[in-house]
Amino acid sequence: MRLSWKDRMFDSVNAVLLGIAGLVTLFPLYYVFVVSFTDPLEYTTKGLVLFPEKWSLVSYQYLLSTDSFIRATGNSAFLAIADTALSLLVTSGLAYALSRRRLQGRRIMMLGILLTMLFNPGLIPPYLLVRDLHLINNIWSLILPVLTSGWYVLLMKGFFDSIPPSLEESARIDGCNDLSVWVRIILPLSLPSLAAFGLFYAVAYWNTFFSALLYINEFEKQPLQVLLQNMLIDASTAAGGSAAQEMMSEQKIPPETLKMAAVVIATTPIVLVYPLLQMHFSKGVMVGSVKE
Structure with a gap:
């Protein structure tokens, strides 16, 4: 043509x-x-x-020699790895339970999840809840309030609904209970959706910033994004010891190069994760959108 x-x-x-x-x-x-x-x-x-x-x-050597930067990177890595696994466990378990029609109170639970998507309580109620649970300055304050997402639960439920019931019936004939069906049948078939949602959770946990400003006051427990924000205001925040400060003075490192190096380090892990999950990502983002 x-x-x-x-x-x-x-x-x-x-x-x-x-x-x-x-x-x-x-x-x-x-x-x-x-x-x-x-x-x-x-x-x-x-x-x-x-x-x-x-x-x-030199800028990378300085950052990686500071205790504060290493500690903040470790906090963010813990949030991105351990908490992503917990979120996937809770999300997939709740979605599987809601996809079973024999679950009592299923519609009420669905309505409750839908309400969390339609109405935002704002900042004060979550803060009061975290305070009353005595989680201020606790790493769990960055985990429990966002442990799962109603939208992800509904999408994964739609994917579980598309799995033929005959698979579950065959497993039950072989003696499997609900937990065995979920672990041995449902989760292996859900790898694309787990990869996609795991990537979303990992990015969100790695980029934890505003909630850390609200709930974490101790410098040692702050994630990398908070430290990066402090560096953008004052580059000396990254100095974690006399050796690092001496290196900065000897090398005459400009604050701007430190800031740029910190940004590169903060974005590199997520950039590297995307290609590894690309084979599952395109399929996983469509789970629950259509039914065969």
């Missing part, structure tokens, strides 16, 4: 506009990456560096 000159012109203009939009989108990411690896002396001399003449790892 031959295109007319109008169609070719439209395609050309569309390609140019999309190319410009892509460059505008990628330039901040490129600039953050370049500045984080730029030699401190070169950055101090030039100010704006797009193509550094000398690359350096």
Whole structure:
């Protein structure tokens, strides 16, 4: 099929506009990456560096030598790994229970989950609940209030509804109970949905920020995103000891390169996780949307 000159012109203009939009989108990411690896002396001399003449790892060495940065990274890693597993366990278990029609009070539970999606209580009720549970300055204050999502539960329930009942009936004939059916039949068939929702949970837990500002006052328990925000305000926040502070003074590391290096470190784990789950992601995001 031959295109007319109008169609070719439209395609050309569309390609140019999309190319410009892509460059505008990628330039901040490129600039953050370049500045984080730029030699401190070169950055101090030039100010704006797009193509550094000398690359350096001094900023990363400084950050990775500070106790506060290592501790905050460990807190975020714990939230992203352990809490994602707990969220998937609760979400899949609740969704499987709601997908069984013999569950008593099923409609009332569904209505309660739907209400959590329609009405937002705001900031004060969750804070009062966390305070009354004595979870202030406790890592569980960042976990329990967001342990599951009503939207994810309904989507996963739709996926469980699409699984043929004959599989469960065959398992029960072989002597399986509800727990065995869920562990041996349902979960292995749900790997695409678990991968997709696990990625969503991991990103949310890794980027925990506002709830940490509300519930965590002790510096040692704050996640990486809070420390990064403090660094953007004051680069000296990252100094975790006299050795690190001495390194910063000796190398004359600009605060801007430290900030960019911290941003790169904070975003790298999630960027690396996406390709690993890509094979399940495209299928998993559609679970519960249609029924065969």
